[in-house]
Amino acid sequence: MTQLDAVLQAIVVKRKTPSTRRSKHLCADAGYRGRPALEIIESHGYIPHVVGRGKEADAKRRDPTKKARRxxxxxxxxxxxxxxxxxxxxxxxxxxxxxxxxxxxxxxxxxxxxxxxxxxxx
Structure with missing residues (x-):
């Protein structure tokens, strides 16, 4: 969690500008569930998806075709x-x-x- 801001600043993906603006999503584990981490993620323009292991396991039991993303x-x-x-x-x-x-x-x-x-x- 301490290096989250530095990592997100270091990410540079060169790509051409899309015709329509799309949202950027960031999947993270339960270690980034705290308020400071979520604020850092949102300040970089990402939509945070922070799911604990229990919730993801329950979702997979309900729908076995769904794959874990994180x-x-x-x-x-x-x-x-x-x-x-x-x-x-x-x-x-x-x-x-x-x-x-x-x-x-x-x-x-x-x-x-x-x-x-x-x-x-x-």
Missing amino acids: WVVEVCHSWFNRFRKLLVRYEKLERSFLALNHIAAAIIAFRKVTLKVNIIYG
């Missing part, structure tokens, strides 16, 4: 934490650590691709 980052961290060398960070040089992150991202993306044949056994 767990994308948590799942991504979980995928990267499966690579022990990244989790513990044995690398001293930043460029080596960055290269390992790129390799891990490529492996994660490759595992998500469905293939018709088994590439290991042919």
Whole structure:
């Protein structure tokens, strides 16, 4: 919560101006439910969507086709934490650590691709 303002100021998305003005939405977890956090989110022009785990679980039970919107980052961290060398960070040089992150991202993306044949056994 302490770095929320700095993060929202650092976000720069270059895109052409849309023909109609659309609202910007920000999905956050229950840690940003407090008044100061909501004021920071609204001051940057976002519509806050702060939902606790219990409410989202109830909504998913009522409608199983509805997907959770805020767990994308948590799942991504979980995928990267499966690579022990990244989790513990044995690398001293930043460029080596960055290269390992790129390799891990490529492996994660490759595992998500469905293939018709088994590439290991042919």
